Amino acid sequence: MGGASKKPISTVEKRMKKMAEEQQKKQQKRATTKTGKELTSKNVVIDNETLKKVQEELKKETIVTPYTLSTKLNVTISVAKKILEELERQGVVKIGTKDRRTAVYIAAS
Incomplete structure (x- = not known):
């Protein structure tokens, strides 16, 4: 008779x-990381303002790699790669050399 008793609500x-x-x-x-520092999100939406910043940086540099761009704009390397690929499609930069890991871009002027 009767089933198992149920636990009290508390x-x-x-x-x-x-x-x-x-x-x-x-x-x-x-x-937070192991050192206790807060993680900051470096994800950036690629918009016209970001592309203009990159173009200004390109005027100062002779060659650009995704790493140099990511450090200057405080974005991830993958975002920097996407930005440089977009600029290459627009004809602002061209690939100087490329291997399986990285590409070196030159301002197309």
Whole structure:
């Protein structure tokens, strides 16, 4: 007769509260590195303003690599590669040399 007894509501509430706190701690850990510094997002939408900044930088440089561009604009290297590829399609820069890892771009003037 009768089934298994159910846990009291207070126990269930305590468990839910504890799980919510653990999830918040996990999210806070993801937001910081091992050294305790906060991670900053370097994702950038490639818009006309960004392209104009890059073109101004190209006037100062003779050659540009994705690494040099990423350090100057504070973006990831993959974003810098996409920016340089877009500028190549527009004819602003041309590839000087390219291997499987990196490409060196020269201002097409």
